[in-house]
Structure formats: structure tokens, C-alpha cells
Amino acid sequence: MFEKNVKLVNDVFKEYYFKHFELIHVPTRTSEREFGYQKFNEGMTRHLSIKDDKELHLLLMTQVPSDVYCSNAYYSFPNLPMSEKDWKGADLIFDIDAKDLKLDCRTSHICCKCNSCQNIVKQGINCSVCGSTKLETISVTCKNCMSESKKEVVRLLEILTKDFGIQKEEIKVCFSGNEGFHVYVVNSDYQTLDSRERADLADYIMFNGIIPETLGMNKQNNSKSTLPDVNERGWRGRVAKEIFGSKSKRAKIVQEVISGGYSVFQAKLEDWRQEIGVKIDPKVTMDIHRIFRLEGSLNSKSGLSKILCKDLENFDPFSDACLLGDENVEIIANCPISFKLKNKKYGPYEKEKITVPKYAAVYMICKGFADIN
Ligand SMILES: [Zn+2]
Ligand SMILES: [Zn+2]
Missing domain, CATH: 3.90.920.10 (DNA primase, PRIM domain)
Incomplete structure (x- = not known):
């Protein structure tokens, strides 16, 4: 400064x-x-x-x-x-x-400052004035x-x-x-x-490392899977809320999720992690x-x-x-x-x-x- x-x-x-x-x-x-x-x-x-x-x-x-x-x-x-x-x-x-948090708004309120000539550019890898690559990202939250x-x-x-x-x-x-x-x-x-x-x-807290089995998904035999209930404590209950939303839709969604199979469930689990894992x-x-x-x-x-x-x-x-x-x-x-x-x-x-x-x-x-x- x-x-x-x-x-x-x-x-x-x-x-x-x-x-x-x-x-x-x-x-x-x-x-x-x-x-x-x-x-x-x-x-x-x-x-x-x-x-x-x-x-x-x-x-x-x-x-x-x-x-x-x-x-x-x-x-x-x-x-x-x-x-x-x-x-x-x-x-x-x-x-x-x-x-x-990877928010969409972020691109609208960050810019770069050139450490060599103090020029401020909205974005880019090079300074538009001196060509330096020493750009510092500044965010206005x-x-x-x-x-x-x-x-x-x-x-x-x-x-x-x-x-x-x-x-x-x-x-x-x-x-x-x-x-x-x-x-x-x-x-x-x-x-x-x-x-x-x-x-x-x-x-x-970030909901990392969870496996489908923890949520009742059966790898050998899909039909034996028992998915969690929204009233359960901890992550099982939170995932259930994410999957089923409300109780009324549960039976239909359970059917869909289970018939989708283990690997589809595993991929979805990653989406849920992004959605409900806490971003600390x-x-x-x-x-x-x-x-x-x-x-x-x-x-x-x-x-x-x-x-x-x-x-x-x-x-x-x-x-x-x-x-x-x-x-x-x-x-x-x-x-x-x-x-x-x-x-x-x-x-x-x-x-x-x-x-x-x-x-x-x-x-x-x-x-x-x-x-x-
Ligand atoms: Zn923002
Ligand atoms: Zn510059």
C-alpha cells in the first residue's frame, strides 16, 4: 500500500x-x-x-x-x-x-489489479496496459x-x-x-x-466420504434397499429430505431411485453432497x-x-x-x-x-x- x-x-x-x-x-x-x-x-x-x-x-x-x-x-x-x-x-x-461457495454472482463483482502498473481490468490473464501476468483478484462482496x-x-x-x-x-x-x-x-x-x-x-459436516450403503442402498440386490426416512436424525434424515421433498411423494420416488441402480445412486450422492454438504x-x-x-x-x-x-x-x-x-x-x-x-x-x-x-x-x-x- x-x-x-x-x-x-x-x-x-x-x-x-x-x-x-x-x-x-x-x-x-x-x-x-x-x-x-x-x-x-x-x-x-x-x-x-x-x-x-x-x-x-x-x-x-x-x-x-x-x-x-x-x-x-x-x-x-x-x-x-x-x-x-x-x-x-x-x-x-x-x-x-x-x-x-461457487456462486454465480461472483463474476459480477470481482476484477483484477495489475501489481506492476496498478491498472484495473475486469478480467483476463494479462494486464491490458503493461502485459504483466501479476494480476491480483479483488472481490467486492x-x-x-x-x-x-x-x-x-x-x-x-x-x-x-x-x-x-x-x-x-x-x-x-x-x-x-x-x-x-x-x-x-x-x-x-x-x-x-x-x-x-x-x-x-x-x-x-461437509458430507464427504459417504457411501450408498450408509443410506440403505444394496449393491448386490437393489430391491433389498431401504432408503432413509425424512424423520431420521443426522445425514440420513437430511438426505431423505433432499430426495423425497415431502412424504407424499416418497413411495413413487423410492421406486424410481432403487430401480435406477447402485451406480446411478452413487453419482446422485455426489450431487447431493454438493447441494447439502456444508461448505466449510x-x-x-x-x-x-x-x-x-x-x-x-x-x-x-x-x-x-x-x-x-x-x-x-x-x-x-x-x-x-x-x-x-x-x-x-x-x-x-x-x-x-x-x-x-x-x-x-x-x-x-x-x-x-x-x-x-x-x-x-x-x-x-x-x-x-x-x-x-
Ligand atoms: Zn456475490
Ligand atoms: Zn499492468
């Missing part, structure tokens, strides 16, 4: 951290967590331990990080190198990101991306509560501050699972040493906050997580995609000098669509 942009964004971030101390707290079991942070145009500082809110606030005010992170893991010695930390356990974490991501979160919550018996109070959903959601499970039964066990759990990022769930963006902190990819969604259904990230100041700033914007913040539409802009509220200016600067004038 250009120095002149860094100066503005730094000032705005500092103001945020000063004004919104109430949103930023150290998580429970503070002394056992690893903290880390990044500053604009600088590398990551990791393996820190922080005692309390006071110390965290001091770090925010003195360092003004572009991003702040904290481990979901608990260690005996969080500030030692990884091999000496002595891992004690970790909260379960799930990451749902709009970019992994849309409303549809967010509502589809929320649906995945809801389906994840259903599995966690119904199939795993986790209490609602033990689950926390946060907007990531850019394109997705982080779901935290704070339940001691799951904290000591190792990476392999977490991978199995992720597979279950398994690598995130498996990683027991990762540090995650701290709740209440700003995301430098957007200037939006990572915040707790108390009411997921009505949560609007483009308003509820947009908490920067609204004083006017003059910028040069080259932003081919329009976006909405706090219910106001911005753009598209073609290399224009414009005056917009700070939060919109920072959003465009963080995305790489604007420079301070």
Missing part, C-alpha cells in the same frame, strides 16, 4: 481502536493464548502473550495494527516457539467464506454472497446442535470482516481433539495452531470489523460491521464495481476525484480501488 494511503488508514484505524475499546476484549483463558499482529506493509509479529484488556488496548494504540490475531489454542507457554509452546487444547473453529454464506452458517449450526449435541450457548458466530463467517465452539469435549479428529469432523474450509478446522482475527478488530482487506453476530438472520455486514468515522475525505477512485455501505451506494468510479465518507474511502483503499488525493 502506498505510504500516503497508509497514513490515512492508520489514522482511521487508530481512531477506531480508541473509540471502540468496548468492542475489543481479550478472550477467556487469556494467558494461555498466542497473539499476533500485522502492520501495513510489514510482516507478521507472532508468539506474543497478552495479559488483559489493558495490555491489548495499549498494543492497539501504540502499534496501530492493520490486523490483530489470537489463537483458538491454549498453551502452557504461548510466547515460546511453536515446538515449545506445549499445546493443551483448542476451541473448534469453522470458516465459511463466500469465495468457496455482494449481498447475495452474504446471504448464501449465512445459509451455510445456519446449516452448520443445525449439525453442531442436533448431531453433536453442542449447546447454542457454546457457539459463537462472527462476521470475519470481509467475505465470510467464523464459527467458534467453546465446549470442553471438543477442545482436545487432534488435527486428524478435526479433519474427520469436518468431513462429516476443512483446512481451517484441522489447523490447531492457527491464529485468527480477533473479535472486534478491523480487517485490513475492507476496513470492516470482525464482529459478533447476535442476530444472524438480520445481520447486515455492510452496515453493522461498518464502524469507521464518516468525515469526508477526498480520494482518486478507480473502482469498476459498485458497492453499498450504510445503505448508500458508491461507484462505479473511473479514475475520478471524489469526496466520500472515511469508511467508504478506507473500504476502497483497502480493496486497492483508490488512493488518497
Whole structure:
């Protein structure tokens, strides 16, 4: 990021951290967590331990990080190198990101920026100005991306509560501050699972690795197949709902499915997996040493906050997580995609000098669509 942009964004971030101390707290079991942070145009500082809110606030005010992170893991010695930390356990974490959902809307709100000459092109493999192939994809998340991501979160919550018996109070959903959601499970039964066990759990949630037999399909003798009922628990019930829709059609559909044979069923199973498997990022769930963006902190990819969604259904990230100041700033914007913040539409802009509220200016600067004038 250009120095002149860094100066503005730094000032705005500092103001945020000063004004919104109430949103930023150290998580429970503070002394056992690893903290880390990044500053604009600088590398990551990791393996820190922080005692309390006071110390965290001091770090925010003195360092003004572009991003702040904290481990979901608990260690005996969080500030030692990884091999000496002595891992004690970790909260379960799930990451749902709009970019992994393969949504049709996505092509309408991504573009590429040339890292060599800063030119912005709608799509392509080469920069249309300098020919460079160093293009960076930028996405301006849309409303549809967010509502589809929320649906995945809801389906994840259903599995966690119904199939795993986790209490609602033990689950926390946060907007990531850019394109997705982080779901935290704070339940001691799951904290000591190792990476392999977490991978199995992720597979279950994604509905991976299921075989036709699990759903009652008989390979040797199709007619002996007994397909699941919509009232069954877990995936059998969910698949039944997907196959039969309503009870009235069941008998006819069972006949059709069974007569289609084993291999047709197997192919369909893959379609159902795409349809009803929850689209979490398994690598995130498996990683027991990762540090995650701290709740209440700003995301430098957007200037939006990572915040707790108390009411997921009505949560609007483009308003509820947009908490920067609204004083006017003059910028040069080259932003081919329009976006909405706090219910106001911005753009598209073609290399224009414009005056917009700070939060919109920072959003465009963080995305790489604007420079301070
Ligand atoms: Zn270029
Ligand atoms: Zn979208």
C-alpha cells in the first residue's frame, strides 16, 4: 500500500481502536493464548502473550495494527516457539467464506489489479496496459454472497446442535470482516481433539466420504434397499429430505431411485453432497495452531470489523460491521464495481476525484480501488 494511503488508514484505524475499546476484549483463558499482529506493509509479529484488556488496548494504540490475531489454542507457554509452546487444547473453529461457495454472482463483482502498473481490468490473464501476468483478484462482496454464506452458517449450526449435541450457548458466530463467517465452539469435549479428529469432523459436516450403503442402498440386490426416512436424525434424515421433498411423494420416488441402480445412486450422492454438504474450509478446522482475527478488530482487506453476530438472520455486514468515522475525505477512485455501505451506494468510479465518507474511502483503499488525493 502506498505510504500516503497508509497514513490515512492508520489514522482511521487508530481512531477506531480508541473509540471502540468496548468492542475489543481479550478472550477467556487469556494467558494461555498466542497473539499476533500485522502492520501495513510489514510482516507478521507472532508468539506474543497478552495479559488483559489493558495490555491489548495499549498494543492497539501504540502499534496501530492493520490486523490483530489470537489463537483458538491454549498453551502452557504461548510466547515460546511453536515446538515449545506445549499445546493443551483448542476451541473448534469453522470458516465459511463466500469465495468457496461457487456462486454465480461472483463474476459480477470481482476484477483484477495489475501489481506492476496498478491498472484495473475486469478480467483476463494479462494486464491490458503493461502485459504483466501479476494480476491480483479483488472481490467486492455482494449481498447475495452474504446471504448464501449465512445459509451455510445456519446449516452448520443445525449439525453442531442436533448431531453433536453442542449447546447454542457454546457457539459463537462472527462476521470475519470481509467475505465470510467464523464459527467458534467453546465446549470442553471438543477442545482436545487432534488435527486428524478435526479433519474427520469436518468431513462429516461437509458430507464427504459417504457411501450408498450408509443410506440403505444394496449393491448386490437393489430391491433389498431401504432408503432413509425424512424423520431420521443426522445425514440420513437430511438426505431423505433432499430426495423425497415431502412424504407424499416418497413411495413413487423410492421406486424410481432403487430401480435406477447402485451406480446411478452413487453419482446422485455426489450431487447431493454438493447441494447439502456444508461448505466449510476443512483446512481451517484441522489447523490447531492457527491464529485468527480477533473479535472486534478491523480487517485490513475492507476496513470492516470482525464482529459478533447476535442476530444472524438480520445481520447486515455492510452496515453493522461498518464502524469507521464518516468525515469526508477526498480520494482518486478507480473502482469498476459498485458497492453499498450504510445503505448508500458508491461507484462505479473511473479514475475520478471524489469526496466520500472515511469508511467508504478506507473500504476502497483497502480493496486497492483508490488512493488518497
Ligand atoms: Zn499492468
Ligand atoms: Zn456475490
